[in-house]
Amino acid sequence: MKAAGTRLSVRRESLKRLPAVGAPEAAGNERLSKRPRRPVQGNASGRQFAAQSGASAAGDSDSDSTGDEQVVFNQSEELSLYEKKRLKNIQENAEFFASLNMLETARMLWGVGGKGPKKQNTPKREKVKDSGEQRIVRRSQRLLMLKSTDSAEPELLIKTSEETIDRFSGPLAMVAIDEKDSKKTEDLMKTWLGISQGKSRVKTKQPKELKTYKSSLKRMTIQESFVAKVTPKRVCALAIHPSEQRFLVAAGSTYGYIGIWDLSSRVNDVVAVGQFKPHCSSINCLHFSPANSAEILSVSSDGSIRCGNVAAAVFDEVYVSKDWDTSSFDFLSEDGSTLLVSHWDGDVAIVDRRTGSNSGEQNAHLGLNYLRMVSVHPLERHYFATAAAQCATIYDIRNLKRSSAKAVAHMNPHSRRVNSAYFSPVTGNSVVTTSMDDMIRVFDTSAIIPEIPCVASITHNNNTGRWLSKFQAVWDPKKEDCFVVGSMVRPRQIDVFHSTGIKVHEFKHAEWLGSVCSINVMHPTKNVLVGGNSSGRLHVFMDNGLSG
Structure with missing residues (x-):
């Protein structure tokens, strides 16, 4: 104490x-x-x-x-x-x-017997009553694709309710988007027309040994001049001209843009690129016509297919759907006169370009959800493969009906959405599928039976996310048992696989390939690979002997 x-x-x-x-x-x-x-x-x-x-x-x-x-x-x-x-x-x-x-100390700080400063109540903003009249809103002339003038912009009346974008109707002139590039676009169109003269059908190459094919891939390189921005938006489709004289690449993007790039032309370090806008929505598929390479056909989500004819300098309507739901197409005939068109809701349509009608000759419902694409068998052209939600199937055109059609073969299993399914380009003995379950599968279609066996399964990260185009494994026309596909691996690369599941090669470059190339295409006869990314830029790997 x-x-x-x-x-x-x-x-x-x-x-x-x-x-x-x-x-x-x-x-x-x-x-x-x-x-x-x-x-x-x-x-x-x-x-x-x-x-x-x-x-x-x-x-x-x-x-x-x-x-x-x-x-x-x-x-x-x-x-x-x-x-x-x-x-x-x-x-x-x-x-x-x-x-x-x-x-006492608290009273000295806050004032004797006082309290802190009172918070002033801000008056509530009164709601503006809708008078029902149309609002006057200024719109950009550049976005409206109007000529810029020195005068003030016109005031356009737009409705207060939501407006729908009208798709283009009728033929469209093949003119450059930017008038400054009109001269360059004209030269590009002349080049395109010049290399398309004569027959454009590609002769089938003899199959190479895998070792020889792998060596040829190693000789393919990329450099600064092989990288260019071809479309203003994300690349969704690619097509390469079959000419062996000059290399011409077409790219389709979101918002309906098509860009044409002449790889063999470069003046004063300026790439020869022409940009057009024949559609008002994403372009899902592009093909040069197998009979006339002066024509390029494109399908868009706006429900239309157009044929760009460089000789006539016009984009003509080939097919127009009632709804904005077209997803893909392929050629039913070797000359490209008949098309098979797929719709997102599971419908397919057969279109004959020779009839002059743009509504289609036959329609059928397949009963599929999210029908992403169709691929026609290269030899037995009545068979076509489909890629849809959680399934890849094969149908026979001869069995199509208006109400519903049943598949003649199934390619299982797919636990998630299938992005693509392509027949091998020469014999059609294999189908490669790319699925969102992070798998690439190869099926043996040498015999069309109800259950197609899976011969190879490759684990591959296909989760591209929202802002990248979906991966699609596509065959190399020069080697029908090998295919190319984009990759999410860092450093960025483009993969080449064999149909047995073996990785053959990786295209990569630390300086000139720094993004994901979701869409890829191989030249039918030359060692040229083109990959497109989400910013509209194309990357080209080419054999050293061709780059000069």
Whole structure:
């Protein structure tokens, strides 16, 4: 007890050095004395001890000026040692907090008897009533594809309700989007027309040994001049001209743009690129006509197929759907006169370009959800493969009916959406599928049976996300048992696989290939590979002997 008193005296000596801020210390002790004390053991001696403790605290407060007081406690026999120590701690804490004068300090900071500044209530904004009249809104001439003038922009009345974009109707002139590039586009179109003269059918190459094919891929390189921005938006489709004299690449993108790039022409470090806009929605598929390479056919999600004829300098309508739901097409005939068109809702249409009608000759419902694409068998052209939600199937055109058609073969299993399914280009003995379940599968279609066996399964990251085009594994026309596909691996690369699942080669370059090339295409006879990314840029790997 004596030692405790000595510690308390030292603490009080240190507290005396603190500056006094307001009310005297006795106020805190007075408040302490008014606090009710818990009676000990419920008898009178306990209450007597509480009163004596309060009196002792008051006496100590009055004798603070001397600095040598001692705390005296009632040594009642009825209190245990724990109760005595507890009461002593309570008294010490109360005296310590009373000496700090915290209440007075708070009043000095906030003002005597005042409170903090009141928050002003901001008035609520009144809702503007809709008068039902049309609003006058300024629209950009550049976005409207109008000529810029020195006069003020016209004020166009637009409806307050949502507007739908009207798709283009009728033939469209094959003119450049930017008038500044008109001369360059004209030269490009002349080149395109010149290399398309004569027969454009490609002779089938003899199959190479895998070792020889792998060596030829290693000779293919990329350089600065083989990288160019061809479309203003994300690349969704690619096609390469079959000419062996000059290399011409066509790219289709979102918002209906088509870009043509002449790889063999480069004047004053300016690439020969022409851009057109024949559609108003994403272009999902591009093909040069197998009979006339001066024509390029494109299908868009706006429900239309157009044929760009460079000789006539026009984009003609080939097929127009009632809804905006066309997804892909392929040639049913070798001369490209008959097309098979797929729709997202599971319908297919047969279009004969020779009839002059753009509505289609036959329509059928396959009962598929999210019909992404169709691929026609290269030899038995009445068979075609489909890629849809969680399934890849083969149908026979001879069995198509208006109400519903049944598949003649199934390629299982696919647990998620199938992005693509392509027959091998020469014999059609294999089908390669790319699925969102991170798998690439190869099926043996040498015999069309109800259950097509899967001969190879390759684990491949196909999760491209929202802002990249979906991966599509496509065959190399020069080697029909090998295919190319984009890759999410870092450093960025383009993969080449064999139909057995063996990786044959990786196209990559630390400086000139730094993005994901989701869409890829191989030249039918030359060692040229073109890959497109999500910014409209194309990357070309070419044999060293061809780059000169």
